[in-house]
Amino acid sequence: MTIYHFVVPCLMGTEGLVADELKFNGFEGVIAENGRVRFDGDMAEGARANVILRCGERVLLELARFKASTFEELFQGVKAIAWEDMIGRRDAFPVKGYCLDSKLHSVPSCQSIIKKAAVERLRERYSLSWLEEDGVKYQIQFAIIKDVAEIYLDMTGAPLYKRGYKQESNMATIRETLAASMVKIARYRGRETLIDPFCGSGTIAIEAAMAALGIMPGAHRNFEAEHWGFFDTTCFADLREEYQENERHEKLPIFASDIDPACVAMTRENARRAGILDCIEVTRADALKMTYPKERSVIITNPPYGQRMMDIEQARRIYRQLGRQMQGCTDLKKYIITSDEEFETHFGAKADKKRKLYNGMIKCNLYMYFK
Template identity: 45%
Template sequence: MTTINLIATAPMGLEAVVARELKELGYDNLKVENGRVRFQGSPIDICRTNLWLRTAGRVLVEMAEFPARTFEELFEGTKAIDWPEWIPEDGEFPVNGRSQKSQLTSVPACQSIVKKAVVEKMKERYGTEWFHEDGGKFVIEVSLMNDLALITLDTTGAGLHQRGYRRVSTEAPLRETMAAALVQLSRWRPERPLYDPFCGSGTILIEAAMIAWNIAPGLRRSFNSEGWPLVSNELWEEARNEAFDAVKDDVPLQIAGSDIDPYAIEIAEAAVRKAGFSKEIKLSVLPVAKMKPQGEYGVIITNPPYGERLGDDNEAELAIRQLGLSSLHLPTWSFFAITPTKSIEHYFTRAADKKRKLFNGRIQTDFYQFFGPLPPRK
């Protein structure tokens, strides 16, 4: 096997960020679509992209794409795939499904048809009538959109946002993948101070530190495709060794955060310790009005509370107002905030230099970017 068609799934609004990550990892001929980026690679690229992608949701193998207006077309198209090339005789192969704007509207029926087709193909190769499915896991997904069936294999398992350092979450936490995207979309660089006055469980701060030290976000976890026949343990070992060798933990960091909730800081401190940054990331219990960022030409990246997320519109409005007032006392700092609150520009007394529509979970938000001056060139 020389080339595999792969898909990196992307949260809505972050497709271009995922594509940029893939380009920086050395992949080209990318095809950016709603909710995903298609690219090509070899088996070791399954390992590398799962380890390194910071903003993607999952890495999928594209098995086939074909028209499916009837169950017969779905069955025959699925059966035509060489499943035994990927799935061993003892492999577990559950089927997930979804359907939008298609004639085949019953997702359970589509899942059943795909499962039956895979079993029939496996029977031809392995010469058995029954599969115990007690080996490795090969999650198949059938996605129907406009009568076109996309059949994929999930190489990731638990979503890529599950880095392994956050065991407990605060109320309405920001996903790790979204936090990494906010850092990448900001102007922050490791040589500049970084502060989050609504740090919650510390996710933005930890993701920034991992970016600064070039730590692969998937280095602490496992994946479904470990042990697959086409993705050998040797390939995973090679990719992990590459990632360990790439770490730059001698880069000095000026990263700090605060939150008004002492319990949130407890959770953040535990996550920071787990991620290995207890000496690099400073945390304190403070309201936003008393935050104390240190240094000049710093960057604030934050996810302020808002009503839809935490249920108190007045408290959310006050937090945004205090953030805006704080900006007046930090003239060399840049401010980046993800929020659905439209009044933020009013409290900053100026229009945002840039706005980007993003979805925090299912809530539509904007990523407001207020640029301060860049540091003087040394």
């Protein structure tokens, strides 16, 4: 059994959560770094990480790590990889990646050097003058950070936040991985009442329900590596079957609402696709007129920021009214994400804790109120 190194890129601020997910699920060699988490295992463990990770963005199989401060070092390092052990004579191997704080800083140049080195190696090994590249896709990824190159194959394909339940829309929705991170930070396990009064397309409520019911985020989708030929890929189907068998299906105290009927309809449809529509409540309601519970409950929500929807003044009016509406709810924990640095002033209460999280490129804070 060959043990490999894997890398899971993740949203800034979620590294600890991804590391915890991996450790909790019994993965070995887990190390959190800036924007990514490493672990070790065989290819079946790589497949399992794809299926179970709620907060990570993708799973990369590390092929090499070496010093590369010149194009020659990069070329030789890539050419030394035994590409022929993985990539067949007709397979496709596009290259993408990034450079950070390195002498090699031109991404297109590094991309073409890496491609050239892999092509040269494969042409020599297969005694071919031309590679068709019309077969299975092996996406090569690279990261050159502080003059150290890491070369990977991307096992995941469509990013892990694409669980398969969300419809395409222009709505200001948050990524499933961020919603799952918020649910994890709130330690929500399906016992107490959870409310998302600005549910949009329903991401937070759906992710909370899936986690509470043991529905693995990757148990209903496919991954790029399932087409690969150099390991036994039946493990993906076995994992899906095993995890699907353990899914629970029961009513949960999760309430999602939105003022916009189109959002309510979209949340219902996404919940239906996720297989949990009858496990949660989805209604149309104005968050600013709702009565919030006095008994132990939790709000996890993503109100308008005034960036992708509404202007900042409209968003702040919402925060002020929301703060008034929630006054006196002393047993209501609140986890509210927004990019507005002045949220606490408008909401009318200082958060017990703040955590920096990124919604795509937008820098946000998760404001946490424990009572």
